[in-house]
Each structure stands twice: as structure tokens, then as C-alpha cells.
Amino acid sequence: MGFLERLLPNLLVSFLRRKNQTKGTQGYTKLDGPSGLWFYVQCDRCGEKIAVRLRTTSEVQRREGPDADLGPGQHFVTKTIVGSRCYQRIEATIDLDSRYNVVGSTVQNGRLITHKEYEEKDEH
Numbered sequence: 001m002g003f004l005e006r007l008l009p010n011l012l013v014s015f016l017r018r019k020n021q022t023k024g025t026q027g028y029t030k031l032d033g034p035s036g037l038w039f040y041v042q043c044d045r046c047g048e049k050i051a052v053r054l055r056t057t058s059e060v061q062r063r064e065g066p067d068a069d070l071g072p073g074q075h076f077v078t079k080t081i082v083g084s085r086c087y088q089r090i091e092a093t094i095d096l097d098s099r100y101n102v103v104g105s106t107v108q109n110g111r112l113i114t115h116k117e118y119e120e121k122d123e124h
């Protein structure tokens with residue numbers, strides 16, 4: 001059982017590192033390939049729906065060390081988004097669980113919408 005013996009310490013380490021597992025809400029993010037993650041916001045000023053693609057490898061940060069207790073998720077993202085219809089800057093802070101589902105979010109000048117809401121086309 002050499003395989004298990006090698007596996008066991010890793011499992012133990014990841015178990016010990018695991019924070020209280022907060023379950024996120026599905027539908028707000030969409031994985032894209034090995035390191036892509038989409039989320040969607042709507043501008044408060046003009047109503048534009050904006051899709052934002054992140055690289056999980058560089059733009060999604062882990063909550064660990066001093067950041068660990070500052071939010072509910074295991075990962076978090078801070079992003080400034082500017083749409084194409086107006087110059088409103090949308091400031092998004094999004095907390096994500098280990099599967100990149102949204103645990104919580106703060107969006108200034110806009111709101112987080114689901115992929116489904118994004119796909120629903122505007123009436124004009």
C-alpha cells in the first residue's frame with residue numbers, strides 16, 4: 001500500500017488547512033478551462049451587463065494568513081470593471097468557495113448577476 005502511505009500525509013495536511021467550509025451559490029461564476037473564471041455584473045448607471053474573465057492563477061487570491069479571517073470564502077477577488085456604455089467604475093469584491101462559487105460579494109456602482117441573467121438579452 002505504498003500509494004496510500006504517500007497519499008495520507010497530503011490528505012492530512014489539506015484537512016488541517018481546510019477552513020470552515022462555506023458553501024457558495026452556484027450560477028454566479030462559470031469556469032473556463034483550467035484557469036479561467038467568468039463572473040457577471042450589471043452597471044447601476046446604464047444597466048449594461050458585463051462579463052468579466054479572471055485568471056484563477058493570478059487574479060483569484062487565496063484567503064490565508066492575515067487575510068484568512070477577513071471574509072467568508074476560501075478565495076477572493078477584487079476587480080475594477082468599466083463597461084463600454086459609460087465610464088462608471090464598478091468596484092467588485094467577491095468571496096468564493098473552494099469550487100469558485102460565490103459566498104459573498106460587495107459591488108459598488110453595480111450588482112452581481114448570474115450567468116443566466118447575463119444571457120437574457122436586454123430589450124433594446
Ligand SMILES: [Zn+2]
Binds near residue numbers: 086087
Ligand atoms: Zn454603465
